[in-house]
Amino acid sequence: xxxxxxxxxxxxxxxxxxxxxxxxxxxxxxxxxxxxxxxxxxxxxxxxxxxxxxxxxxxxxxxxxxxxxxxxxxxxxxxxxxxxxxxxxxxxxxxxxxxxxxxxxxxxxxxxxxxxxxxxxxxxxxxxxxxxxxxxxxxxxxxxxxxxxxxxxxxxxxxxxxxxxxxxxxxxxxxxxxxxxxxxxxxxxxxxxxxxxxxxxxxxxxxxxxxxxxxxxxxxxxxxxxxxxxxxxxxxxxxxxxxxxxxxxxxxxxxxxxxxxxxxxxxxxxxxxxxxxxxxxxxxxxxxxxxxxxxxxxxxxxxxxxxxxxxxxxxxx
Ligand code: 13P
Ligand code: SF4
Numbered sequence: 049x050x051x052x053x054x055x056x057x058x059x060x061x062x063x064x065x066x067x068x069x070x071x072x073x074x075x076x077x078x079x080x081x082x083x084x085x086x087x088x089x090x091x092x093x094x095x096x097x098x099x100x101x102x103x104x105x106x107x108x109x110x111x112x113x114x115x116x117x118x119x120x121x122x123x124x125x126x127x128x129x130x131x132x133x134x135x136x137x138x139x140x141x142x143x144x145x146x147x148x149x150x151x152x153x154x155x156x157x158x159x160x161x162x163x164x165x166x167x168x169x170x171x172x173x174x175x176x177x178x179x180x181x182x183x184x185x186x187x188x189x190x191x192x193x194x195x196x197x198x199x200x201x202x203x204x205x206x207x208x209x210x211x212x213x214x215x216x217x218x219x220x221x222x223x224x225x226x227x228x229x230x231x232x233x234x235x236x237x238x239x240x241x242x243x244x245x246x247x248x249x250x251x252x253x254x255x256x257x258x259x260x261x262x263x264x265x266x267x268x269x270x271x272x273x274x275x276x277x278x279x280x281x282x283x284x285x286x287x288x289x290x291x292x293x294x295x296x297x298x299x300x301x302x303x304x305x306x307x308x309x310x311x312x313x314x315x316x317x318x319x320x321x322x323x324x325x326x327x328x329x330x331x332x333x334x335x336x337x338x339x340x341x342x343x344x345x346x347x348x349x350x351x352x353x354x355x356x357x358x359x360x361x362x363x364x365x
Contacts, residue, residue: 049328049329049330049333050329051077051079051080051083051329055079055329055333056079056082056083058333059083059332059333059336060083062333062336062337063085063106063336066103066104066336066339067102067103067104068102068103068104068105068106068127068336069085069086069096069097069100069102069104069105069106070083070084070085070086070106070108071084071085071086071087071088071093071096071097071105071106071107071108071109071117072084072086072087072108072109073087073088073089073090073093073108073109073110073113073298073324074087074088074089074276074296074298074299074302075109075276075296075298075299075321075324076108076109076298076324076327077298077325077327077328077329078298078301079329080108080327080329080332081298081301081302083332084108087302088277089177089178089179089275089276089277090109090113090116090162090163090177091162091177091179091180091277092277093107093109093113093117094113094116094117094120094162094357095120095361097116097117097120097121097124097126098117098120098121102124103124103125104124104125104126104127105117105121105124105125105126105127106127106128106129106332106335106336107126107127107128107343108128108129108327108332109128109133109324109327110133110134110135110138110321110323110324111128111131111133111134111135111138111343112135112138112162112163112164112165112166113162114126114127114128114343115165115166115343115345116162116166116169116357117343118343118344118345118350119166119169119345119350119353119354119357120354120357122345122347122350125339125342126342126343127335127339127340127341127342127343128327128335128341128343129326129327129328129331129332129334129335129341130326130327130328130331130335130341131341131343132323132326133323133324133326133327134323135163135222135323136221136222136223136224136323137161137163137198137199137220137221137222137250138163138164138165138168138198140198140199140218140219140220140221141164141168141197141198141218141220142165142168143165143167143168143170143171146158146168146171146197147171149195149197149218150171150195153193153195153216155192155193156192156193156194156195156216157173157174157188157192157193157194157195158171158172158173158174158194158195158197159172159173159174159175159176159181159184159185159188159194159195159196159197160172160174160175160176160197160198160356161175161176161177161178161181161197161198161199161202162175162176162177162357162360163198163199163222164197164198166345166346166349166350166353167349167353168197168198169352169353169356169357170348170349170350170352170353170356171352172353172356173356173359174187174188174356174359174360174363175356175357175359175360176360177275177360178202178248178249178250178275178276178278179275179277179278180360180363181202181205181206181249182205182206182209182210183363184360184363185206185210185212185215186210187363190212190214191214192214193214193215193216194212194214194215194216195216195218196215196216196217196218197217197218197220198218198220199218199220199221199222199250200217200218200219200220200221201221201225201226201249201250201251201252201254201255202249202250203215203217203218204217204254204255205249205254205273208258221250221252222250224296224319224320224321225248225250225251225252225294225295225296225319226250226251226252227252227316227318227319228251228252228253228294228295228315228316228319229252229253229256229316230252230253230255230256230259232253232315232316233245233247233253233256233257233260233292233294233315234256234260234265236292236313236315237260237265237266237292238265240290240292240313241266242288242289242290243270243288243289243290243291243292243313244270244271244272244282244286244288244290244291244292245257245260245266245270245271245272245291245292245294245315246272246274246279246282246283246291246292246293246294246295247271247272247273247274247294247295248273248274248275248276248279248294248295248296249273249274249275250295251294251295253294253315254273254294257271257273257294258271258273270288276295276299279293279295279299279303280302280303280306283303283306283307283310283312284306284307286307286310288310289310289311290310290311290312290313291303291310291311291312291313292313292314292315293312293313293314293315294314294315294316294319295319296319296320296321296324297314297317297319297320298320298321298324300312300314
């Protein structure tokens, strides 16, 4: 199925007939982003999911995001066009592994990135996203140990920014972001010395970016460690003619729309998330025609998980 205008018209017609709202993550294929009612990062989309008054949410993203939408709006039907769209980062810690880790640090508070399963969120004190991880950890009593999971690069960023030494970091990673490495970033930064660098904190190259700035290879003000939502805000404000972007390549579509005069280039143009790209034009049609795949979260798990997500939302963005 090609994402033609006829395809888009059919998607819109079916969504209307179902009274469904279409949400798409920033890493979706451009055609899926363009047909959706709302495009955003995982936190913004969860908030929208909780607020819209349609009967149904169709979540074009990965499974943990659709689960979070279901946790926040249990009364709505939540569909994902392909339930096999998982996440290698969410898979890097299981609920049993977290139980064992908590047993080693019984007095610690658990901070989990939203890229986790509902069961892991249910064992969590406060959730965070890449846009608010530093604020969430900074809000915790400085004498209290923190278990931060599952992303080691985001954890290292939070540790640097908060200056805490009582933060224990799980060694998980997203294979897409971890693969954007320091050598590639250095080569690109050398080839484009006037460009700004927008780096997602999940990237393997985040430390190299700070090294380049710290050693004076790149002016400090040109290096920005940002969530996907933060990148869009920075794109509208940058004075640079070119920006090198270290995150999943789907992000370039929204950046180019937000600042058409700026030349956005991927630091690694192979950084495409295979799970995000399982939401194809054909999968969208199947979802809208057959009402599949529906997302269910066990009621007890959802209630516990909701508390950790709501605590995050209360701390702010
Ligand atoms: P957000 O910027 O939406 O939090 O997402 C990062 C990510 O990798 C989601 O898969
Ligand atoms: Fe998960 Fe990484 Fe894909 Fe995001 S880009 S959904 S963290 S595998």
